[in-house]
Amino acid sequence: MTLAAGIDVGTGAVKTAIFRVGDGKEEWLSRATLRIRQRDPMELAREAFERTLEDAGLKEEDLDYIATTGEGESIPFHTGHFYSMTAHARGAQFLNPETRAVLDCGALHGRAIITDERGKVLKYKMTSQCASGSGQFLENIARYLGIAQDEIGKLSLQADDPEAVSSICAVLAETDVINMVSRGISAPNILKGIHLSMASRLARLLKSIGVGNSLVMVTGGLAKDEGLVAAMNEELAKIKGVDAKVISHPDSIYAGAIGAALWGAFRFDKLAASGQLLKAS
Amino acid sequence: MNTTAKASKAEVIKDASMLKQKEMMAKHYERLANAEANGEKVVSTFVPGNLNELLMCFDLVNNLPEVNAIQSGLRRQSGAYVMEAEKSGHSEDVCTYVKSDIGMMAKGNIGPNGKKLPNPDVLMLSYTGCFTFMKWFELLREQYKCETIFLQTPYMADGRITPNMIQYMVKQFKEDVIPKLEAVSGVKFDIDRLREYLRKSAQAEEDLVYILQSSKRRPSPIDAYFGGIYYIGPIFGAFRGTDDAIDYYRFLRQEVDQRIAAGLGPVTPDGQMGEEKYRLVVEGPPNYTNFRQFWKMFYEEGAVVVASSYTKVGGTYDFGFRHDPDRPLESLAEYCLGVYTNRSLPMRIEMLVNYINEYEADGLLINSIKSCNSFSAGQLLIMREVEKRTGKPAAFIETDLVDPRYFSAANVKNRLESYFQMVEQKRGGAGKGVAA
Amino acid sequence: MKTFVGIDLGSTTTKAVLLDEKTQVLGRGITNSRSNYDTACRVASQEAVIDARFTLFRRELGSGDGDSGQIEEFLGALERAFRLEQFLEQLNDLERTCLEQVRGERFARLGDGVREAITEVFRQLREEAPALFAPGATRKSDFFRDIAGSRYLTIAETVARDAGLPYDLLLNVYDKSIIAVENRPPSGQLSDKFHAALKRVTREDTGMNETFREAVERALGIELEETYLVGTGYGRVTLPFSKEHIRSEILCHGLGAHMMYPGTRTVLDIGGQDTKGIQVDENGIVENFQMNDRCAAGCGRYLGYIADEMNMGLHELGPLAMKSGKPARINSTCTVFAGAELRDRLALGEKREDILAGLHRAIILRAMSIISRSGGITDQFTFTGGVAKNEAAVRELKKLVVENYGEVTINIDPDSIYTGALGAAEFARRAAEGRMEGVEA
Amino acid sequence: MSTPQTSEIVARCQALYEDLNFTAAREWKEAEPGRKVIGFMPIYIPREIIHAAGMLPLGILGGGDQLEVIHGDAYYQSYICRIPRSTIELGVSGRLDFVDGMLFPSICDVIRNLSGMWKVMFPGVYSKYFDVPQNYEDEVGGRFYVNEMAEFRRDLEEMAGRKITDDDLRRSIGLYNRNRRLIRELYALRARTPWKAPAAEVYLVVRAGLVLPVEEHSALLEQYIAAAEAEDRPIRDNCRIVLTGMFCEQPPLNLIKSLELAGCYIVDDDLLLVTRWLIDDVPLDGDPLHNLSQAFLHQSESTAAKYEPDQEEKGKFLVRAVKRTGAEGVIFAAPSFCDPALLDRPMLQNVLTRANIPFIAFKYAENSGQMQPIREQAGTFADSIKLWSAA
Ligand SMILES: Nc1ncnc2c1ncn2[C@@H]1O[C@H](COP(=O)(O)OP(=O)(O)O)[C@@H](O)[C@H]1O
Ligand SMILES: Nc1ncnc2c1ncn2[C@@H]1O[C@H](COP(=O)(O)OP(=O)(O)O)[C@@H](O)[C@H]1O
Ligand code: SF4
Ligand code: SF4
Ligand code: SF4
Secondary structure (H helix, E strand, O other), rough: EEEEEEEEOOOOOOEEEEEEEOEEEEEEEEEEEOOOOOOOHHHHHHHHHHHHHHHHHOOOOHHEEEEEOOHHHOOOOOOEEEOOHHHHHHHHHHOOOOOOOOOOOEOOOEEEEEEEEOOOOEEEEEEEOOOOHHHHHHHHHHHHOOHHHHHHHHHHHHHOOOOOOOOOHHHHHHHHHHHHOOOOHHHHHHHHHHHHHHHHHHHHHHHOOOOOOEEEEEEEEHHHHHEEEEEEEEHHHOOOOOOOOOOOOOHHHHHHHHHHHHHHHHHHHHHOOOOOOOOOO | OOOOOHHOOOHHHHHHHHHHHHHHHHHHHHHHHOOOOHHHHHHHHEOOOOHHHHHHHOEEEEEOOHHHHHHHHHHHHHHHHHHHHHOOOOOOOOOOOHHHHHHHHHHOEEOOOOOOOOOEEEEEEEOOOOOOHHHHHHHHHHOOEEEEEEEEEEEEOOOOOOOHHHHHHHHHHHHHHHHHHHHOOOOOOOOOHHHHHHHHHHHHHHHHHHHHHHHHHEEEEEEEHHHHHHHHHHHHHOOOOOHHHHHHHHHHHHHHHHHHHHOOEEEEEOEOOOOEEEEEEEOOOOOOOOOHHHHHHOOOOEEEEEEEEHHHHHOOOOOOOOOOOOHHHHHHHHHHHHHHEEEOOHHHHOOOOOOOHHOOEEEEEEEEOOHHHHHHHOOHHHHHHHHHOOOOOOEEEEOOOHHHHHHHHHHHHHHHHEEEHHHHHHHHHHHHHHOO | OEEEEEEEOOOOEEEEEEEEOOOOOEEEEEEEEOOHHHHHHHHHHHHHHHHHHHHHHHHHHHHHHHOOOHHHHHHHHHHHHHHHHHEEEEEHHHHHHHHHHHHOHHOOOHHHHHHHHHHHHHHHHHHHHHHHHHOOOOOOOOOHHHHHHHHHHHHHHHHHHHHHOOOHHHHHHHHHHHHHHOOOOOOOHHHHHHHHHHHHHHHOOOOOEEEHHHHHHHHHOOOOOEEEEEOHHHHHOOOOOOHHHHOHHHHHHHHHHHHHHHOEEEEEEEEEOOOOEEOOOOOOOEEEEOOOOOOOOOOHHHHHHHHHHHHOHHHHHHHHOOOOOOOOOOOOOOOOOOOHHHHHHHOOHHHHHHHHHHHHHHHHHHHHHHHHHHHHOOOOOEEEEEHHHHHHHHHHHHHHHHHHHOOOOEEEOHHHHHHHHHHHHHHHHHHHHHOOOOOOO | OOOOOHHHHHHHHHHHHOOOOOOHHHHHHHHOOOEEEEEEEOOOOOOOHHHHHEEEEEOOEEEEEEEEOHHHHHHHHOOOHHHHHHHHHHHHOOOOOOOOOOEEEOOHHHHHHHHHHHHHHHOEEEEEEEEEEEOOHHHHHHHHHHHHHHHHHHHHHHOOOOOOOOOHHHHHHHHHHHHHHHHHHHHHHHHHHHOOOOHHHHHHHHHHOOOOOHHHHHEEEEEEEEHHOOOOOOOOOEEEEEEEOHHHHHHHHHHHHHHHHEEEEEEOOOHHHHHOOOOOOOOOOOOOHHHHHHHHHHHHHOOOOOOOHHHHHHOOHHHHHHHHHOOEEEEEEOOOOOOHHHHHHHHHHHHHHHHHOEEEEEOOOOOOOOOOHHHHHHHHHHHHHHHHHHO
């Protein structure tokens, strides 16, 4: 039996997960998530990690491998680091084994990943420079509109005449939105407009890496946003030669942490088998 | 179309040239659509440095991807095409003309008449004034796997055409371009046929120059940018060297003469333009996705464009160049070398300065196109220099040719209004003396 | 008396200036721009009127033979009292709105807990309010949204924890309500509030005497007639005015800067979303201008994101950056990624003040490019817009101006944020005089 | 003199790299009266002709990530790449005031237009747009190119006040042949044992050649190769990649370092192409200009800057590079807003896909500061090659 923890330090939140792996089983013991709000992410990572240990009834020295991902490279107590797309691909695979593509929508970047049945990253692409299609932007707008995170999706689904956000820049788009409000456009239509513009960017990413007709799992902070998922499906349906379906999972936000933990266990076993035993921390 | 202005006499005659152009375009697209059925071979080529007369010598039908992109822009389809190209892996950063074309191919290559455009039998890559052309046709070649003929036009970097340049181009014609065109088309090259076409070109060119220079008058009878774009269509496209082009420019010249006689200004999509308040020289291509809206921002404020550089991309005729039947290949070379975007930056500055002076303009407006490095890189220096040399103010706006995402109406309008108000204020201020 | 109003509807703030017939500034008002331009204009104008009243008080009091120190002390007390009245009024409105919010179905299942928590938050807010307006107190900002907001968030965090409620919930109630409150046009009679403030001052016994009261009453009696109004600014296209009441912000900034410093030849304005370089002639007439392109990198909003990220007030950024000895080299001024860059660098162990100083330098570098585009700097150079309030930005600017253009006079007015509105007010005055100089109606 | 360590050599090169005032070139010029320096931009210039005139060819590759660009930005819209603006900044700020001439090779519209801008902005300086043929027939493009070079030679003769003899040219060609040979050797060394010659070091060492006289640079290359071979360095569990697509604006050094940190050994690249443009020795006998022209037409590197007349050959050079160096993948890194590089990329990617070679792609600017996204992408690429190659 191998015990491994995954710590995913994002720009929006820290996510942790602990797994017990062995005998062909992958057992998810505990989890935690903490929003990063004006606090040192490294401190938060420690805090989330402690909570996860406590919930699993474990101590740090029980663990065989502590894997970080995301921006967790500099966490002092890790055993190894996996890059975030590596981790998300594996995490999504765990959440739904049918997954062949992953769309990681975080606070600043969107990442599209094509995987195989083992969670191997075959191809991927990230959104570039400009941030108008980012989670951060959506969050800002929602705050401006006075809408809570978990309401965004539901409201967006009610849109009847989405208003396109034209600006390429998040700052200018903010003004666009302010103009919309003053023109009396309803919140659902505004949100849906933003969702569609984000979705269209993400769909382009997916298409450009050859998504074909895979099942696409959304992971990351925005996975909970059913409005975005719906918009994604609409945008993908518009693309010729693509017959992909986008789904989410209640635990999608943990995909990075899950993937890191599972790869950690995998790596530990592999190294153990070759006689190079590792010691956590 | 606004129908209220249709009643005036000028309108009716105006329609003669417009109808002629419409009919020419429709016929051409029809010919393209039926090329395969009719056993005609199709050549794709570019506007700047296009060799229409030469291509006609081989009975090739001329298809211009740039013009298709413009059409897609005007029809508001380019946005989707550009996105399509980006979906298939093209960068957001690069020229949207290319992406519009590639997206259009991916979406079935439907022309403006709703019929499928034919696959080219040959790509005539006249690489004039823009490096992007090279990549564009490499991409098309990858798709169509057809013969690609390459014609390099050296850049007029030092403001002059050297014998080495002419020699290089003529050599390319003789040793590469013509033999390959003969092979593709199965038609033997006949230099006398070329001479005849060139003669016709020169005739139409004469009228075009007359029309474009009519804007030196006050009020200007034409808008040399928004209107000018329609006027250059036939001669920059598939009609140079044809009788159709001769007729079209004759009609147009008559219409312009009538407007001059009546003391009228340009006709806009909303009818006869009101008082001419500002005279501008414009540098840079227009925006096609919001063409009407863009134009309206000018004529609403009483601004008329009296000269533009964009109407020189398919050939610079106003400095005296004409296609010359007596020196056929040399004159084709000179034509390619002389197009606006193949002129060095100092030459462009000089040209714009002269336009401002000769056409008595209030200033320079630069429409900087995100897509087009050939035009845009260096425009801010052009602006500075033209201001310095003419003492007239310049304004700078940014849009794109066919990518609607880069047209921000509020932004453009804000700058234009500020600019017009500034010109106005300066005029008022100049006579006022020192204020409080 | 006749007044001429200029309103500058900026992307971040809306400013109003009231001029009298002698081109003297009577009052200035500012508020944050919001979704409802109409309201923003009304609030800013009202603020300018309030400020104008204080000018009139000062004029009335000054015409008597009072001791000037005493007068200033009194006016200071009166102003604080007035602001406190205003604050409490808005606070009450906010509380009502918040309580209405939680009647919605979303909160039904949480029962009375939420209502109690909110009441508790507001109780504490009210309790500490007088201290916020005590003599010498510094506030995070002058806008209700900012003052109330930051205190609400702090208090709500503790209250939520104690009550076992999710903090995000209280946050959301606030977000929803503040919009409603902000977008309600100002109501109630100003004179009532002045009287209430007077009463408060009387109670506090700040050496007010009957002459003072009479002077104030006299000043309140003067009618302020809005003779002509001109609007300008980013929201110009959507301004609630007709075309003859609108001027381009470029012209207004040029003219405004000229009025403040008649020797001005170059103006730099850094606002929330745009940076402008303007060249004017000896009459304040614009000769040339350049603005940032469509990318809003390096404008004032950038500082806003940074301030949010650090949970600091905008006016605290400058002083912190001034402490840096070794500014970090920052190349990207993308507003949206500013926060990420900040975190990145903090994680690498760079000091907050060094990063901040680097960010300020980056903004100014961009502004320098825009000035360079518009034709460089000639004597005198005037810096306007909200960012001119930021000392760290000013320091970098001064350094770079000297390095690139030599010793030129650099003007920065404490009221530089009102430059556009001032120019607009002057256009209004000229328009009313029939001097439609330079601009066609 | 004892053989220096790699660290000493690299430190010297790094200092040259960071010196935005080109002190080394200034010193060279001042050392003897009448010396002249000719600056050139990427991508290819026959440096031999400049050298034969007794002048120093000086590579001007933009301002990197340390130059504060103020005036340069005033001349360019935000959607144009960085290199022209930082180059203008170098000019306007007086950092190039010792340069007697500037060459703008034919590579794209941006550099092409910059040649005209230079004429307007710095009227006292010799400036030339250096047009190269895209037609590779000896009699057509070859003839044109020889004539262009002859014109350039005449210009330089005028500046130098003396003739450039064929023997001068031959001697210079010989020196540059040796320099190119050494660089090829260095690249081969790195491809064999990438841990011995980290990409950032190789870059710095080669880049020094753009500011040093060729004789001096060749000696430096020799020293570095010897030192690198001799030094023991730990081998890391990295994958091997070919880095391509950057042919003009150079990435910041941090980007190159980040790639190796994220687990990718760079075993081939197209950085600083001018130093390796000609892939074989240029013959010394016969007419030197003709030989240079022949080498250009028939023995030169394939890049996005060139038209590939043969559709079949398009992109094959990359596949060959991967095979030659035993690479496991390709990383495309292109300057943001670089039309030629970015338009070329999909075609090259199609070739790689057909050849079953994995690749990733991203953009950068010479002053990119945020390496996090790049590390992440390269790291994932390395992860995917490493984790699963065994699984
Ligand atoms: N409960 C939620 N519902 C909707 N969106 C959320 C929720 N929680 C977080 N987010 C969004 O997710 C983003 C953070 O995602 P995350 O995956 O942590 O980003 P990253 O991995 O880039 O740090 C935030 O910007 C926020 O918009
Ligand atoms: N007290 C202050 N200290 C520092 N910066 C400030 C202050 N007030 C405003 N600013 C800056 O000024 C910007 C707004 O400037 P302003 O001229 O009002 O813009 P706009 O006209 O676009 O609304 C803000 O984004 C902020 O960065
Ligand atoms: S356009 Fe906006 S999001 Fe994009 S780089 Fe500029 S400021 Fe950032
Ligand atoms: S870069 Fe300009 S000239 Fe070249 S293809 Fe694009 S739009 Fe045309
Ligand atoms: S980076 Fe690309 S676009 Fe920029 S100058 Fe170089 S080749 Fe041209």
